[in-house]
Amino acid sequence: MTKDIYLEKEGMSSLTSRIFNILRDEILEGKYIEGQKLVESRLANELGVSRTPVREGLKQLELEGLVESIPNRGVIVKGISSQDIEDILNIRLAIEDLAVELAMERIDKDELEDLKDIYELMEFYTMKNDPDKILGLNTQFHEVIYKATKSRYLNNMLRDFQQYIKIIREKSIKSPGRLKTALEEHGLIVDAFIEGDVQKGKFALKKHITTLKNNALNKKFSSED
Numbered sequence: 286m287t288k289d290i291y292l293e294k295e296g297m298s299s300l301t302s303r304i305f306n307i308l309r310d311e312i313l314e315g316k317y318i319e320g321q322k323l324v325e326s327r328l329a330n331e332l333g334v335s336r337t338p339v340r341e342g343l344k345q346l347e348l349e350g351l352v353e354s355i356p357n358r359g360v361i362v363k364g365i366s367s368q369d370i371e372d373i374l375n376i377r378l379a380i381e382d383l384a385v386e387l388a389m390e391r392i393d394k395d396e397l398e399d400l401k402d403i404y405e406l407m408e409f410y411t412m413k414n415d416p417d418k419i420l421g422l423n424t425q426f427h428e429v430i431y432k433a434t435k436s437r438y439l440n441n442m443l444r445d446f447q448q449y450i451k452i453i454r455e456k457s458i459k460s461p462g463r464l465k466t467a468l469e470e471h472g473l474i475v476d477a478f479i480e481g482d483v484q485k486g487k488f489a490l491k492k493h494i495t496t497l498k499n500n501a502l503n504k505k506f507s508s509e510d
Contacts, residue, residue, distance in 0.1 A: 304332060304342035306448075312351050312362055313452040319364040323352060365449070367502055373449050374498040378491060380443060381430075385486045388433035389478065396433045397478060403429065404475045411468045416458045419467070423454060426471060457500035466496065 308328070311317055323343065329336045343360050346352045350369075352360050392400075403426045410418040424447065431440045457463060470493035477486035 300334065300338045301341040304334065304338045305345040307332065308342055308346055309349065309351060310448065312364060313448065317362045319362055321362045322358065323360045323362060370453055370501050371498060373446065374453065374494055377446055377450060378494045380439065381490055382487055384430055384434050384439055384443060385490055386483055387436060387439065388430045389481060389483045389486060391435045392433035392478065396429055400426065400429045400475055400478060404471055407468055407471060411464045414464065416464060419464060420454055420458065424451060453497065453501045457497045460500040463500060470496065
């Protein structure tokens with residue numbers, strides 16, 4: 286997605302939020318690496334905005350822990366560490382464990398069909414060896430589960446994690462054989478929902494996230510990837 290499209294996308298609460306999202310994504314994707322200085326005026330020029338929303342966006346990034354404002358040095362990229370990855374996925378596991386339980390109780394027929402349809406598409410694109418398609422479908426798959434919880438608070442909390450998780454997935458999927466094993470893991474989750482077996486669903490989810498974590502931690506998070 287280009288910066289122009291991102292800036293014009295509906296639903297963003299403010300220009301500052303849009304700048305924050307752009308810069309966060311670029312840090313997570315490795316455009317700006319650990320130790321690099323972010324210069325307000327340069328970023329404002331690149332984004333076609335004044336320095337004020339950039340300054341505010343950088344403050345939000347500091348609250349997220351992705352940058353640090355250092356006296357006499359400026360704003361420095363901290364990026365995302367192996368410990369951050371482990372923490373994000375451990376928190377995700379704890380929250381999604383509850384999400385699976387609620388979704389099992391509250392999922393309707395249409396949502397269950399959506400889950401099955403997405404899984405079938407994942408099967409197709411796994412056979413085609415198309416990781417880009419799989420990444421998008423993976424996000425959709427989990428969002429169906431979030432929606433099925435019928436809990437807007439839990440849903441919003443999980444959605445806030447999605448951008449971080451997306452970057453981790455992109456790293457994990459590069460592991461040899463990962464497309465096939467990820468498909469098998471999602472298949473177990475679908476089976477659990479069809480059977481209405483909460484414990485099976487939680488076990489399948491834990492296996493899925495644990496494998497994702499192990500693969501991601503074996504990848505170097507840098508602009509060289």
